[in-house]
Amino acid sequence: MKVCGISGTPRINGNSTILLDHALSPFKKEGWEVVQIKLSEKKILPCNGCDKCRNNGTCVIDDDMAQVIDKFRECDALIVSTPVYYRTPTAQLMSLFQRYYSVREEKPLSLKPGGAIAVGRGTGGGQAITINIIYTWMLSCGMVCVPGELNGVTARADAPGDILHQPDRLLQAEALGQNVLRIAASLSR
Ligand SMILES: Cc1cc2nc3c(=O)[nH]c(=O)nc-3n(C[C@H](O)[C@H](O)[C@H](O)COP(=O)(O)O)c2cc1C
Known part of the structure; x- marks a missing residue:
């Protein structure tokens, strides 16, 4: 079984990546293959709206999105983690979300379980909105x-690594991973 984790931050070792690692840890313990994107x-450019994918389900943009779609095809579960930028996910993550358009008929993620993580510096800084955007996608x-x-x-x-001083949040991320794992295991039966 394979789980795919997507980290939407442009920063190395960002807080959202650390939380993602914790969410993926239950899968590692169970011996799943873990793929982190x-x-x-x-490099994932935004959709240019050419609509050429309507003919054959293939995007004309030559970048890393094709690899991501292959990971979506292969995975049994997905966890998406992002910083909050202007009350929404990062532009990098939104590009990835919208580039899924080319495979909307194929539906490589259909009926696979997914979990969402959002980290921002503010109290009510848009984390809930960002979670809703991920789950809506x-x-x-x-x-x-x-x-x-x-x-x-x-x-x-805020600063990279700050989240390591909040063990309760790290445990919450692990609990999310546990739940996604449980649902994935029951769906595969
Ligand atoms: C362009 C930009 C916009 C941001 N907008 C918000 C925001 O709307 N709400 C918030 O709580 N934090 C906001 N932040 C702070 C980041 O969400 C915060 O630093 C977070 O820890 C970054 O995650 P990372 O460490 O995974 O990169 C913003 C940061 C940047 C660079």
């Missing part, structure tokens, strides 16, 4: 949205 290392892809303890995982942190 760090958008800080990828997942539903649009036909995915099964899985909660953590309550909803997706939200956190307050």
